[in-house]
Amino acid sequence: MEEEKEVELLYFKTFVQVVKSGNYTKAAYVLDYAQSSITTHIQKLETMYGGKRLLERHGRTMKLTPSGELLYGYAEKMLALYEESQQILNNQEVKTIRIGTIESLAIYELPHVLAEFKKRYPEVRVQIIPDTEAVIIDKINNKELDFGLIIDKPFISERIQSISIKKQKMKVIVPPDHTYTKKTFFTLADFKDETIILTEEGCTYRAYLLNQLERNYIDFTLSMELSSIETIKKAVHNKWGIGFLPEFSIEGHDQVAGIPFQDEGFHFYSQLLYRKSSSQGPVFQYLINIFSRKASV
Structure with a gap:
């Protein structure tokens, strides 16, 4: 269903661009589509509205029909609202960051990172939630935590991103x-x-x-x-x-x-975990960057 809505939005975007460009050829150039795709998008949009013609040819220019003129105003509003919502969500103010971690890292390692983070974002509240690794991972998957900080062998998951920070001794x-x-x-x-x-x-x-x-x-x-x-x-x-x-x-x-302690099999790393689908807004990304810099040292 979400994919269908995205496709419909694409049809409206094509429709508005054709009107602004004056013809299919220029619209295809601006949108970087094949001209046949532009034609298909307009036909699909017309089908959505009961087969009503939205555009008609006047020489080399495409002009709006009465139905097209009516729809054009709504199309512009929909696209404007979509772009506005994207900007708001991408720049959404983050008020709280939740970090699950084991006790040792919470006491001895995390404070250095948070000191740097709070200089940039003093208004963002940080919740430190000590727990076991298994619980931390489960809570990240369930969106109860934004980040996890653990010590273990390199963590691999389809849903969770891992940044190895430092090999621990x-x-x-x-x-x-x-x-x-x-x-x-x-x-x-x-x-x-x-x-x-x-x-x-x-x-x-x-x-x-x-x-x-x-x-x-x-x-x-x-x-x-x-x-x-x-x-x-x-x-x-x-x-x-x-x-x-x-x-x-x-x-x-x-x-x-x-x-x-000397043992050839011990290859444990401190690691930052977060969902691959997590928001990559500026606040989250700044914290990720702090840990990434430590990983490169």
């Missing part, structure tokens, strides 16, 4: 006086018989670690599952176990030490 965190601080790097095998403190279920890098440990038959004890990264760092500082966190989340934190 993980670190195993231990108390500053732990013997492991002398390690150059930490492998899966080093988790053997360790007590581990992890984020809650739904976290992608947590799921990756647990899956790899189980696949390699490495025994360990999962002692705590905590929703807050700051709480995890405090638990590690208290020597209740060792943690597994993104490198950026422990930078400048002297209460724990970080040991680089």
